[in-house]
Amino acid sequence: MTVKKNSLVNFIVGFFIAGIILFIIFGNSGKSNINTITPASYSEGKQIIDLTAKGGFSPNTITAKANVETILNVITNKTFDCSSSIRIPKLNISENLPLTGTTQIALGSYNSGEEIDGTCLMGMYNFKIKFI
Ligand SMILES: [Cu+2]
Structure with a gap:
């Protein structure tokens, strides 16, 4: 037993x-394509972050350089879901994106340790930019 x-x-x-x-x-x-951490690219002293908006925001966690002017390129491509709208509460941004296109959002410059959080207008999809 x-x-x-x-x-x-x-x-x-x-x-x-x-x-x-x-x-x-x-x-x-x-x-794998939702939780990747991707560094931003740099051009003419600014850093450019590409964020794809389709079925959510991808990559949804982005690491960016602190103390550099930062541009967020929000790329839609036949985006018919809720991620065709974006909200960044910290910057009072709340807008509808074109179904297909690139929308540039100037984020400004941040200190190391600061973060920017964004969502779709209804808050179901989110993304985060961490400045290091
Ligand atoms: Cu939504």
């Missing part, structure tokens, strides 16, 4: 370990 109990415990422990390993390997694979 004791032997049977031990093998059942071993089976359950093994099952959970296998599950955890599978989760580590495959758990985040479907979200």
Whole structure:
């Protein structure tokens, strides 16, 4: 009886370990284009951040340089969902984007550690820019 109990415990422990390993390997694979951290590009002393708006904002976490004038390019391409609207509360920005096109938003310059949060107008999709 004791032997049977031990093998059942071993089976359950093994099952959970296998599950955890599978989760580590495959758990985040479907979200790869949502949670990527992408540095901004730089041109003429300004940094330019490309943000794709379609089915949400991608990449949704962006690392940018502090103390540099920053331009946000919001790119829509047949964006018929709610991410065709953008809201950046910190800058009092709230606007509808064209269904297809690039909308430039001048964000200004920020100190290291500051963050800018944005959402769609209804607040269901979000993105974050971290200045370092
Ligand atoms: Cu929305």
